[in-house]
Amino acid sequence: MNAASNRRSATxxxxxxxxxxxxxxxxxxxLFVPAIPFGFVVGVAVVESEMPAVVGWSTSxxxxxxxxxxxxxxxxxxASVWAVVVAALVINSRHVMYxxxxxxxxxxxxxxxxxxxxxxxxxxxxxxxxMRTDRDPxxxxxxxxxxxxxxxxxWAGAVTLGMAIGPAVPTEWRxxxxxxxxxxxxxxxxxxxxxxxVAxxVAxxVGLLAAGLPDRLGIVVGASAGVxxxxxxxxxxxxxxxxxxxxxxxxxxxxxxxGGGG
Amino acid sequence: xxxAVAVAVTLxxxxxxxxxxxxxxxxxxxxxxxxxxxxxxxxxxxxxLAALVVVSIAATxxxxxxxxxxxxxxxxxxxxxxxxxxxxxxxxxxAGMAALWITLAFV
Numbered sequence: 001m002n003a004a005s006n007r008r009s010a011t012x013x014x015x016x017x018x019x020x021x022x023x024x025x026x027x028x029x030x031l032f033v034p035a036i037p038f039g040f041v042v043g044v045a046v047v048e049s050e051m052p053a054v055v056g057w058s059t060s061x062x063x064x065x066x067x068x069x070x071x072x073x074x075x076x077x078x079a080s081v082w083a084v085v086v087a088a089l090v091i092n093s094r095h096v097m098y099x100x101x102x103x104x105x106x107x108x109x110x111x112x113x114x115x116x117x118x119x120x121x122x123x124x125x126x127x128x129x130x131m132r133t134d135r136d137p138x139x140x141x142x143x144x145x146x147x148x149x150x151x152x153x154x155w156a157g158a159v160t161l162g163m164a165i166g167p168a169v170p171t172e173w174r175x176x177x178x179x180x181x182x183x184x185x186x187x188x189x190x191x192x193x194x195x196x197x198v199a200x201x202v203a204x205x206v207g208l209l210a211a212g213l214p215d216r217l218g219i220v221v222g223a224s225a226g227v228x229x230x231x232x233x234x235x236x237x238x239x240x241x242x243x244x245x246x247x248x249x250x251x252x253x254x255x256x257x258x259g260g261g262g
Numbered sequence: 263x264x265x266a267v268a269v270a271v272t273l274x275x276x277x278x279x280x281x282x283x284x285x286x287x288x289x290x291x292x293x294x295x296x297x298x299x300x301x302x303x304x305x306x307x308x309x310x311l312a313a314l315v316v317v318s319i320a321a322t323x324x325x326x327x328x329x330x331x332x333x334x335x336x337x338x339x340x341x342x343x344x345x346x347x348x349x350x351x352x353x354x355x356x357a358g359m360a361a362l363w364i365t366l367a368f369v
Binding site: 034037038041050051052055056058059062063064065067068071072074076077081084085087088089090091092093094095096097098099100102103106114115117118119121172173174177178179180181182183184185186187188189190191195196197198199200201202203204206207208210211212216218219220221222223225226227228229230231233234235238 | 263265267268269271272273274275276278279280282283284285286287288290294295298299300301302303304305306307308309310311312313314315316317318319320321333334337338341342344345346349350351352354355358359362363366
């Protein structure tokens with residue numbers, strides 16, 4: 001991040017003239033492969049959603065966040081409108097951490113990049129670019145935009161594929177259960193630190209107790225309880241470690257979304 | 263859900279998501295996120311998705327009352343165990359759906 005390391009990293013990035021950084025493709029592909037079935041599940045859910053299919057599909061282009069899109073299309077028409085919006089936004093609120101962590105790096109970039117880049121600041125992008133903040137600003141920008149463009153197009157493709165194949169799948173296969181299965185995997189994979197376990201368990205227990213509430217309100221109630229319990233667990237953990245500050249690496253150990261490696 | 267409402271909902275989520283991704287990067291100069299906010303945000307993913315799974319299984323289709331289906335519980339349990347064991351979302355999905363189909367065939 002300092003000037004010396006910027007100059008050092010500039011040397012191993014020879015092809016400055018090329019528009020697309022192919023190393024971003026090589027890095028992004030292993031992170032995207034686990035997301036393909038997820039995109040497929042989203043696509044199937046879009047077809048089954050109460051929401052018009054074209055609008056459901058467009059969430060890949062506008063929202064561009066798998067878990068949040070899946071929540072949006074599965075809850076649309078089932079939960080109240082505001083509950084859909086709140087649930088989707090709360091799921092994406094972890095991006096605030098990514099954004100804050102990127103602030104010093106983005107500051108070295110031109111204005112247009114600082115406004116454009118956050119649009120594709122998803123789990124996989126953060127996981128990869130957070131390790132490359134010491135590159136010189138031009139190389140970093142090219143890497144970031146190449147990675148973002150690849151994941152954006154590939155994700156829309158996976159969702160479209162799911163929409164195309166989904167209707168051909170017999171209803172007896174019960175693909176309507178796939179979102180819950182996918183979400184379960186996402187939760188369990190993210191349980192690497194004890195506060196995350198506390199947050200998930202409390203959210204599940206409170207969510208179960210509140211499951212009878214109308215409009216899927218139990219999701220918001222359970223999630224709030226889980227976030228609160230998780231914050232308390234984080235504080236206790238930090239105190240035990242003898243340090244008031246939480247560790248400075250927000251992307252690690254937390255919720256890594258559709259990644260699977262990182 | 264009408265077309266207009268669906269568009270409004272997705273645009274609201276898209277705008278909110280963009281703001282959450284952009285605002286800290288644009289506004290925080292040399293400062294960091296307050297530690298209270300960071301602690302609250304760290305476990306949002308596991309908390310929301312855990313609540314989402316439990317409620318979507320326990321609540322009935324019309325959104326009111328509860329009713330738990332054995333096959334769905336088996337699917338989610340298998341997905342959870344395999345995700346823990348293999349740390350891999352594809353195997354988790356495969357195991358979850360397999361458990362669902364096996365349970366549906368026998369129960």
